Amino acid sequence: MTEYLVRRLLxxxxxxxxxxxxxxxxxxxxxxxxxxxxxxxGLSPEAMAQQKENMGLDQPLPVQYIKWVGNxxxxxxxxxxxxxxxxxxxxxxxxxxxxxxMGVAWFVALVIAIPWxxxxxxxxxxxxxxxxxFISYLGFAMPSFWFGILLQQYLSLGLDWFPLSDMHSRGKDxxxxxxxxxxxxxxxxxxxxFLASYMKYARASMLEVLDQDYIRTARAKGVxxxxxxxxxxxxxxxxxxxxxxxxxxxILVSGAVLTENVFNWPGMGRFYVENALAxxxxxxMAITIVTAVIVIIGNxxxxxxxxxxxxxxxxxxxxxxxx
Amino acid sequence: xxDMKAETTAGMGTDPLVTAPFGLxxxxxxxxxxxxxxxxxxxxxxxWSKFSRNPYAMTGLVVLVFFVVMALLAxxxxxxxxxxxxxxxxxxxxxxxxxxxGTDELGRDIFTRLLYSARISLLIGFSVALAxxxxxxxxxxxxxxxxxxxxxxxxxxxxxxxxxxxxxxxxLVLAIFSSEIKYMIMILALTSWMSIARLVRGNFLQLREMxxxxxxxxxxxxxxxxxxxxxxxxxxxxxxxxATLMVGSAILSESALSFLGLGIQSPATSWGVMLSNAQxxxxxxxxxxxxxxxxxxxxVLAVNFIxxxxxxxxxxxxxxxxxxxxxxxxxxxxxxxxx
Numbered sequence: 001m002t003e004y005l006v007r008r009l010l011x012x013x014x015x016x017x018x019x020x021x022x023x024x025x026x027x028x029x030x031x032x033x034x035x036x037x038x039x040x041x042g043l044s045p046e047a048m049a050q051q052k053e054n055m056g057l058d059q060p061l062p063v064q065y066i067k068w069v070g071n072x073x074x075x076x077x078x079x080x081x082x083x084x085x086x087x088x089x090x091x092x093x094x095x096x097x098x099x100x101x102m103g104v105a106w107f108v109a110l111v112i113a114i115p116w117x118x119x120x121x122x123x124x125x126x127x128x129x130x131x132x133x134f135i136s137y138l139g140f141a142m143p144s145f146w147f148g149i150l151l152q153q154y155l156s157l158g159l160d161w162f163p164l165s166d167m168h169s170r171g172k173d174x175x176x177x178x179x180x181x182x183x184x185x186x187x188x189x190x191x192x193x194f195l196a197s198y199m200k201y202a203r204a205s206m207l208e209v210l211d212q213d214y215i216r217t218a219r220a221k222g223v224x225x226x227x228x229x230x231x232x233x234x235x236x237x238x239x240x241x242x243x244x245x246x247x248x249x250x251i252l253v254s255g256a257v258l259t260e261n262v263f264n265w266p267g268m269g270r271f272y273v274e275n276a277l278a279x280x281x282x283x284x285m286a287i288t289i290v291t292a293v294i295v296i297i298g299n300x301x302x303x304x305x306x307x308x309x310x311x312x313x314x315x316x317x318x319x320x321x322x323x
Numbered sequence: 324x325x326d327m328k329a330e331t332t333a334g335m336g337t338d339p340l341v342t343a344p345f346g347l348x349x350x351x352x353x354x355x356x357x358x359x360x361x362x363x364x365x366x367x368x369x370x371w372s373k374f375s376r377n378p379y380a381m382t383g384l385v386v387l388v389f390f391v392v393m394a395l396l397a398x399x400x401x402x403x404x405x406x407x408x409x410x411x412x413x414x415x416x417x418x419x420x421x422x423x424x425g426t427d428e429l430g431r432d433i434f435t436r437l438l439y440s441a442r443i444s445l446l447i448g449f450s451v452a453l454a455x456x457x458x459x460x461x462x463x464x465x466x467x468x469x470x471x472x473x474x475x476x477x478x479x480x481x482x483x484x485x486x487x488x489x490x491x492x493x494x495l496v497l498a499i500f501s502s503e504i505k506y507m508i509m510i511l512a513l514t515s516w517m518s519i520a521r522l523v524r525g526n527f528l529q530l531r532e533m534x535x536x537x538x539x540x541x542x543x544x545x546x547x548x549x550x551x552x553x554x555x556x557x558x559x560x561x562x563x564x565x566a567t568l569m570v571g572s573a574i575l576s577e578s579a580l581s582f583l584g585l586g587i588q589s590p591a592t593s594w595g596v597m598l599s600n601a602q603x604x605x606x607x608x609x610x611x612x613x614x615x616x617x618x619x620x621x622x623v624l625a626v627n628f629i630x631x632x633x634x635x636x637x638x639x640x641x642x643x644x645x646x647x648x649x650x651x652x653x654x655x656x657x658x659x660x661x662x
Contacts, residue, residue: 015483026499141623143575143595145582146616149602153609254488258579262602272491273583276498284495291488299486 008303012296019292020072024065027281068285077286082278087286090271095253095290097167098260098267100179102252105187109194114241117202121210121237122229132199139196148189148262155185165264186263190256194248201244205237212236239310246302250295370560373636380632386625390618394441403432405439405592427600427611436592437614443593444574444622447508451573452566454512459519460562464550466520467527478524481517489514493576497585507586511573519565526558560637567630571623578619594619 059067071078077087120129156164162184163169169178209215210233218232219225257269264270268287275283364372374380393400426432466477496510530536531554539549580586581595589596594615601612 011479011482015486018483019487023495026495029499137624137627138620141571141575141627142620143578143582143598143616145579146598146612146619149598149605149612150616152602153605153612157605158609250488254491257490257494258582261583273494273585276494277584279498281499284498288488288491288495291491292486295486295488 004307005304008300012300015296016293020069020289021065023285023288023292024061024068027285028061072289077290078282080280080283082280087283090283091268091286091290094266094268094271097265098254098256098269099252101183101186101260101265101267102190102256104183105190105256106194106248106252108187109191109198110245112191113195113198114202117199118206118229118234118237120199121203121206122225124207129203132203135192136196136200139192142192143258144189144193145258145262147192148186148259151185151188152262165262167266182263186256186259186265189259189262198241198245201241202237205240206233209233209237239306242309243302243306246305247299249301250291250298253294254291366560370633370636374632377632377635379628380635383625383628383632386621387629390441390622390625391445393438394445397435397438397442401432401435401438403435405431405436427604427608433597433611433614436597437594437618440592440594440597440615441618441622443504443587443591444577444595444619447504447511447577447593448570448574448622448626450508451511451515451576452569454508455516455519455569456562456566458512459516460523460555462516463520463523464527464555467524468531468546468550468554470528474524477520481520484514484517487514490576490579493580494583494585497580502580502585502588504587507577507580511576515569515572515576519562519569522561522565523555523558526561527554530554530557560633564630564634564637567626567633571626571630574619574623574626578615 068078075088077091079086080090116128116132120126120132123129152164155161163182167179167182168175169182210229215228215232218228223232253268256265256267257273259265260267260269261273268291272284272287275287427436462477462481466474492514493510497506500506527550536549536553539553544552577586577593578595578598581593582599584599587593587596597615598612601608601615604611
């Protein structure tokens with residue numbers, strides 16, 4: 001177990017290193033590079049050189065890279081080119097907003113998807129199963145932003161049930177009821193996406209377990225069907241479900257780009273797109289690194305979680321994962 | 324199938340009462356020669372015969388073909404120019420003045436724009452799938468065939484690519500380089516080849532142990548010859564399934580990026596561009612947002628149905644397990660007598 005964890009940890013560090021290098025090179029491979037955007041146009045060559053020197057852009061790339069990574073390690077994400085505001089100050093509150101939105105959507109999806117998927121596995125090809133597979137198909141094939149626009153048009157503009165966009169109504173910052181009303185539409189959009197995959201996983205995982213011999217044995221012994229499903233099957237079926245959910249954790253921070261843009265939600269995704277359109281490279285670099293780190297930590301956690309719930313992995317038994 | 328039918332008809336031929344309505348088989352009919360001249364159905368034929376019996380897959384195929392034909396024939400179907408602004412007639416209702424679906428806020432014909440958008444979306448969808456297949460097959464093939472440290476490095480790299488937040492990377496690249504179609508295809512392909520690489524590698528690990536590979540090696544076929552002539556061909560069906568599904572996700576990604584303003588740029592048009600436009604003018608015209616989204620939904624659904632259909636047709640177990648489960652279901656519901 002320890003050896004496994006150490007190996008995974010080292011791998012993660014290597015991956016993060018590679019991602020920083022790639023991001024850095026990408027930005028500097030841009031036509032004109034960061035210089036063109038950072039420096040005010042129309043400067044005299046001397047002033048340009050002066051400013052370059054101030055920003056450290058005249059130094060060779062490896063030196064710049066090491067400085068940048070050194071700052072990152074100290075929690076300094078750099079400054080915006082335009083107003084010279086620390087990127088971190090802008091980033092963290094937005095990350096919180098995204099976390100609120102995605103956390104709620106994720107929770108809603110889980111609460112619906114897992115029980116429904118389990119129920120469907122016991123009544124295959126029934127009405128409920130067909131309905132859920134229809135929903136899954138929609139969730140996979142429908143552009144989420146289109147669904148969002150439709151909700152805005154018909155439930156917000158048409159029926160005026162929910163506010164059109166933003167996180168708070170004007171002057172109502174921090175009121176829970178107001179926040180809730182603003183959450184409904186974007187959460188429905190995001191939850192549908194989650195639902196589509198979770199329901200499928202829950203169902204498939206349960207079906208696989210229900211087909212096992214020990215389930216037949218339990219039934220043959222006369223164990224009640226309820227007990228077979230919940231005690232014998234569910235416990236084993238949950239292992240792959242937990243892994244999938246764990247792998248999804250980083251999406252809580254990064255996954256709402258489109259929905260946030262549709263509903264004007266002041267989160268990470270919209271912030272990222274705004275800065276991409278403005279070519280604000282320092283912000284883009286910071287967000288890319290932060291999300292990549294979160295994704296990798298998430299994957300690591302998912303692996304650990306998997307090891308915790310599955311004794312076969314934890315003990316590194318002879319049977320191994322394949323068994 | 325057709326042999327059996329022919330034989331039964333021939334057998335029935337002895338009874339005059341039955342023959343009358345069906346007619347006698349032709350004089351020259353000879354069952355043995357018919358059997359000999361017929362080659363066993365090839366893998367494509369078998370695939371098609373199963374595929375064509377799947378109603379979802381066939382519907383998907385019809386819808387996709389419809390969209391492809393509409394996209395290809397766009398200039399002949401509509402007399403309007405998709406980017407021509409006509410401020411005299413903005414926001415026309417559907418059907419007015421020969422504008423099938425009306426016009427948008429700049430007086431551009433919506434139906435024409437849908438047609439030309441289909442061109443871009445389908446072009447990107449298919450090119451991304453093709454490019455990913457090429458990249459993924461090469462990486463997977465090398466990884467699976469040679470194994471060893473090459474395999475380790477390649478697969479770690481695939482892991483790394485998987486852990487990169489794709490949409491963020493796409494946005495970053497399109498922001499840095501301009502958002503021309505070729506860059507878009509490139510970056511979408513570069514962030515979606517991994518599943519194919521894993522698939523091809525897995526297949527190669529199995530296939531390279533086959534005896535025909537050993538035989539090929541024995542007669543001196545080079546490694547590349549074996550990879551391309553023997554292995555890749557045998558792995559082609561699962562690749563096709565994966566590639567089909569990839570067309571759908573590429574179309575979704577394209578529309579998402581265009582919606583965000585980082586993909587296709589005006590005056591060119593795509594369904595994503597139209598949607599972002601429609602959101603801006605939501606108060607003026609509600610239906611404008613419906614059409615492009617519906618197009619995306621239909622095409623992606625169609626492609627997914629086709630992919631699933633091919634997968635089901637390829638999987639010999641699929642039909643059986645379904646039948647078995649249905650049988651179980653049936654027994655549960657109807658066999659109350661206790662057998």
